[in-house]
Amino acid sequence: MYETDSSEQAALRETIRDFCRQHADATAWKRLTGELGLTALAVDERYDGMGATFAEVAIAAEELGRVLLPVPYLSTALAGAVLSDGDRAAAEAFLPGIVSGAMTAAFIFGGIAATDGRLDGTARHVLDGAAAGVFLVRVQDVLYTVRAQDTIVEAVGTLDQTRFQATVTFQGAPTLVVGPDDGRAENLMRVLIAAESAAAAVHCLDSTVAYLKARRQFGRPIGSFQALKHRCADLAVGVASARAAAHAAVSSAVAGTADLAVMAPLAKLYCTDIFWRAAAEMVQLHGGIGFTWEHEAHRYLKRAKTSQLLLGAPSELRRLVADVAGLR
Template identity: 40%
Template sequence: MRASVAEVLDGQADLRRTHEVMVGEKGYDPLLHELLTAELGLLGLVVPEHLGGLGLDVPAATAVIEELGARLVPGALATSLTAILAARALGPSAEPLLARVVDEQLTLAVALAEDGAGWDLEQTATRATGAGDEWALTGTKTLVAGAEAARVVLVTARNPGGELGVYAVDRAADGVDVRTHMTLDQTRRLSTVHLRGAAASRVDAPGAEGARVLLDHVRAMLALESAAAARACLDITVDYLKVREQFGRPIGSFQALKHRCADLAVAVAGARATADHLVTTLRTGAATRSHDAALAKLVCADTLMTVAAEAIQLHGGIGFTFEHHAHLFFKRGKSAQLLAGSPTAVRAEVAALAGL
């Protein structure tokens, strides 16, 4: 699966193409999205077979997320696969949504953050009124990745009893207003989603802690993307050091630069190991999911920031230009650090989960 997706992306979504797409009106490539979803069937990868999917295990989806992250591909495919993995983890209550994903080729976005509350689930203010299969949501969600290309948004909201749950809202439904913004990371547009009595269906079962499952999987997505992007950024930098000459020899032969690259390689290997451990946690359903997802997000995002910052320096003057790819990795690293909880907040959460 990884090889098939990588082959398509290498031909249709290299970083030069990302430069073109990210400044376009849509912010993503609809033709590439159609190729990956309709022709390769990526939305059904981990959907159970009895719901019409391929029934593959978690690593199939995480491999695709990594390949997308390595190339900084804009769009809603990574968020869709993340939401599908989360829905699968929720069990039977999410099966109607997963069946719709396959039947209608639905792309998904995840809406967790709110003004004033940030990513703190305990402070969620969006309200859900109704019962059974009929709910109406009112509130505003911010920093929603992938909403510009999504057809359904998974929203966290509180019912009249104060219980936090996960609800699916069709973007085209009455009472849904999505405003997409260009942000620091031009490869990942973020949206504000206003809900005014928008019709919704509940995805998680009462008491299932679905909101927590959703947050953990968003952090997992950021970790997987960041680890892969850090590796890609380092590879690009090393390739440049091999051909850029100074004093009649490749600058990569200078010992000082070798040491810097070696340090980066160690950091990238650590991020890769952390991400791999997280994939195992998601696949096995281990009780350490929240801790492992938060820790991986911290380690991998910080690694990407370090590698991207060094890449700009090691490329010299060309690394500071808009036309070069280095700033794309740097901006993706910063957005990964801030999304799904700031580094300070997530570190405190990791410490609490570890009992420190």
């Protein structure tokens, strides 16, 4: 339980964490959508959703990100929330499949052109795009939906084997309009990436500290060595700050305040940076086993690096934050 969780949110977090301990396998997606209903969290009750808030979606993202569960949750859960607030025709067409888990979704935030309600262009590095049933595509200030069967989808190899990407080509693809979008959907995705990155960084720190307590050298645990204590202490400060940044961004998203345009890229920038540092220290401080393929450290390192580059590399996000905040 986090200090900021309500009693209901703490129960949700513990339920998801228990699930991840037991079902991190090929059946995970079917069970977390069917039994737990996680893709229905932020969907309005009129569409058979749970009517929860973005905060509950972020909790699920944290717990799934903590164990790097290879499921398309971020994109699909966010699609459910966005469609629930959008045009009724698009919502009725796609929300039943999203709520049940039968359909997954992916977002595209640029590089596509719209003419008379049809889309053309090619989008690369589409998160969760390889198996998506529907794409939510922002063109200028409008968000459209396109069925995957009306596109050309090519799965691409990625550094992170727990998260899949695709190249998606549109050739006059027919659409349904979700509604206006001034960048909010992209910022909400940045917030979810920040939340899961902060949670994954916590896992990296906890795993490393546990190893340093158990590994003995010169007759005592290596965690008692002053130099390693300092490294862990510095990392703990960064991880705590990342959690705070992610929570602030989630709160801004839930409240619908204008500062989300700054908070989202800032939280994503900071949390993925701390995640990268935590994963790198996890590799280093586990010593020889940290460099092996069999140990989990390499998976966290790869997720951290790809998360840094999604929806804006660090240099791009710094410029974006400066521009939106009026700092240059």
